[in-house]
Amino acid sequence: MTMTRRTRRIFARIAVLSIAFTAGAFFDNLLSGPGQVMAADTHKVLQQESLWKVQKARNKIVVVSDLHFGVDDKFAENVQNRPRFVEFLQRLQKTKDVRELVIGGDFVDEWFLPLDYGPVQDFSQFFLKVVKNNQSVFDELNKTMASGIKVVYVIGNHDMNLPTGLLSKVMPGLVEIHDAKGLGRYITGDRDEIVIEHSHRYDPYSAPDMLTNKELCKSDDTMYPPGYFYARMGTSWVMENRPKISKNYPVLSKVPKATDTDQMGAYVYAKTLESLFKRITEKSNFTDKVFKVATCGFKGSYSLQDMYPVEQQDGTISAPVLFRNFQRTWDERQKINDVWVKIPFQKAGASAGSAQYYSECATEQYLKRTTKPFDVVVFGHTHIPDYQRQGTKVYVNSGTWVDHNSDFPDATRTFVVVETNRNKDKTSLYMYKEDGSLSDLSKNILSK
Numbered sequence: 226m227t228m229t230r231r232t233r234r235i236f237a238r239i240a241v242l243s244i245a246f247t248a249g250a251f252f253d254n255l256l257s258g259p260g261q262v263m264a265a266d267t268h269k270v271l272q273q274e275s276l277w278k279v280q281k282a283r284n285k286i287v288v289v290s291d292l293h294f295g296v297d298d299k300f301a302e303n304v305q306n307r308p309r310f311v312e313f314l315q316r317l318q319k320t321k322d323v324r325e326l327v328i329g330g331d332f333v334d335e336w337f338l339p340l341d342y343g344p345v346q347d348f349s350q351f352f353l354k355v356v357k358n359n360q361s362v363f364d365e366l367n368k369t370m371a372s373g374i375k376v377v378y379v380i381g382n383h384d385m386n387l388p389t390g391l392l393s394k395v396m397p398g399l400v401e402i403h404d405a406k407g408l409g410r411y412i413t414g415d416r417d418e419i420v421i422e423h424s425h426r427y428d429p430y431s432a433p434d435m436l437t438n439k440e441l442c443k444s445d446d447t448m449y450p451p452g453y454f455y456a457r458m459g460t461s462w463v464m465e466n467r468p469k470i471s472k473n474y475p476v477l478s479k480v481p482k483a484t485d486t487d488q489m490g491a492y493v494y495a496k497t498l499e500s501l502f503k504r505i506t507e508k509s510n511f512t513d514k515v516f517k518v519a520t521c522g523f524k525g526s527y528s529l530q531d532m533y534p535v536e537q538q539d540g541t542i543s544a545p546v547l548f549r550n551f552q553r554t555w556d557e558r559q560k561i562n563d564v565w566v567k568i569p570f571q572k573a574g575a576s577a578g579s580a581q582y583y584s585e586c587a588t589e590q591y592l593k594r595t596t597k598p599f600d601v602v603v604f605g606h607t608h609i610p611d612y613q614r615q616g617t618k619v620y621v622n623s624g625t626w627v628d629h630n631s632d633f634p635d636a637t638r639t640f641v642v643v644e645t646n647r648n649k650d651k652t653s654l655y656m657y658k659e660d661g662s663l664s665d666l667s668k669n670i671l672s673k
Contacts, residue, residue: 271312271661275320283324286413287317288421288641290329290605291625293383294359295337296351300464302337302627306638307362310626313638313657314365318372324645326374327411329605329623330381330423332392333359336456337383339464340509344519348386356395363395370398377402379409381605382425383456385433386448386521405563407433407448414601414645420591424604426562427586428577429555429570430455430497431606433562436554438547444522451548454516454532455501461515462507470506474499475535477542486571490552491542493574495534502529565590580609580622587620601650603641608632610639610666612654619652636666 292310295301303310317323333355335345345351356363370376377400378392385407393399402409411421425431430452438447462468477495481488509515511533514526532547543550555570566589576582587602592615602620609632610624624630624639636656644651656664 272315273319274316274661276313276316276663277320279320280322282646283322284415284645285320285323286325286327286419286643286645287323288327288329288603288623288643289626290381290423290623291331291608291627292328292362293331293334293337293625293627294355294362295334296355296358297342298358300337300339300342300460301358302334302629305628306626307359309638309657309659311361311365312661313640314362314369316661317374318369321373323374325377325413326369327377327379327413327421327603329379329421329603330409330425331383331605332378332381333387334383335386336453337460338457339461340457340507340515340517341461344517346519348520349388349391352384352387352391353395366399367396370396375400377411377413379411379421379423380407381423382407382428382431382450382452385425405433405561406435408562410563412599414643414650415647416600416645417597418600418650419603419643419645420599420601421603424583424586424606426559426564427568427573427583427590428452428606429494429551429558429573430577432558434548434554434558435561436558437549437551438522441546441549442522442524446522448521449518449523451498451532451551454527454547455505457516458507458509458529459505461509462505465508468506468508470508472502472506472511474502474511474533477534477536479536481542486569487552488542490555490570490574491534491550493571494551495542497574497578498533502533565594580607580611583607583622584611584613584620588615592618592620601643601652603643610636610654610656612652612667617649619650621652621654623654624656639666 293302298304317326333352335351366376379402380387389401389403393401402411404410408426409422413419431450433448434450435445435447439445477492481492483489511530512528514528516527518525527547532544534542534544537543552570556567559567583604587604591599591602600618604622607622608625608630609622611622613620621641623641624636626638630637638657640655640657642653642655654666656666658664
């Protein structure tokens with residue numbers, strides 16, 4: 226089957242399932258031997274088993290992301306899966322051919338908080354509470370480092386305000402990766418051929434935003450993008466059991482001219498929010514000051530109306546208070562956020578919710594580079610496990626470990642394994658099942 230035919234078949238699946246999830250099969254012997262554990266085995270026995278049949282070379286890099294450990298189990302997204310992740314770490318310590326464990330962002334969560342939580346006043350105090358609430362995970366990560374595995378943390382959007390060095394104090398020996406503020410890009414492998422990042426820098430709604438609200442807040446410390454506010458309202462909506470409440474939000478009356486890139490960008494942003502808040506129908510009113518923020522330069526309370534783009538008196542489209550003319554700061558934000566290949570706002574704003582968009586970003590930013598191209602790109606952020614080959618090169622998304630993956634219900638507790646060597650890497654995508662066995666998502670997707 227040619228790559229063109231294979232891509233066409235996968236895109237047909239995307240149209241049906243609204244996901245981007247392709248795969249290839251590697252490590253023929255990975256699930257042989259002690260790593261393939263029967264469901265009847267107890268978890269106590271599993272703790273003593275390696276994840277797979279260990280090979281001689283210590284050259285495997287394991288990537289997990291989007292763990293989303295929270296401050297309070299009443300609303301945290303990773304509670305049921307926490308014991309399984311601890312077990313996963315215990316078995317990783319027995320898997321002596323693993324060189325590195327990379328946590329690819331959204332490790333701890335400051336965004337998934339209900340509207341009545343807080344406001345957060347001090348990031349250090351908040352994240353230390355998250356550590357305490359998930360102490361078993363941090364204890365096991367310390368043991369993982371003690372076993373000889375290098376543990377690396379790459380920052381994500383839900384933990385972009387985690388103070389630099391805080392995790393290193395909790396886990397001495399941890400390697401923290403930062404480049405631009407609130408962002409990290411980790412390059413590893415025998416040939417520096419692997420790049421790992423969360424990928425939120427390519428998402429206008431999740432990338433750090435130190436510009437759009439700078440004048441409003443009279444501060445250089447603004448970091449929150451619109452996604453922070455969506456997440457807060459979405460958390461309350463989930464805790465309210467996802468009510469379907471009829472809302473009468475403003476609707477734009479006309480579409481800008483296609484040649485007006487500025488206003489078309491504003492229109493894309495407006496339509497994104499319109500679509501989002503048709504689904505997230507939290508019980509508060511449009512004008513209620515439900516967003517109470519006391520960090521990142523913000524000191525006040527805001528309503529959904531404050532950030533909802535509408536047609537202004539001069540005919541332009543903009544939110545009235547928060548994120549005014551949001552599209553206009555995107556180019557400069559990309560520069561600040563160290564995006565190597567700039568992306569037009571219309572494309573980024575319209576596509577940021579698509580898994581395929583991040584595959585395209587991986588290709589443009591890394592795989593197609595003429596100067597020092599990369600062979601393997603690992604992203605997180607989407608919660609959609611993905612695997613796409615481009616000849617000898619691979620883009621893979623590590624998915625998530627949240628209890629209930631609403632973005633891809635068939636898979637959670639997913640992780641990536643990259644076997645690095647001097648010539649050609651091998652890359653695989655797996656799910657850690659409830660019984661401790663590993664499901665090769667590559668084989669599963671190809672069999673459907």
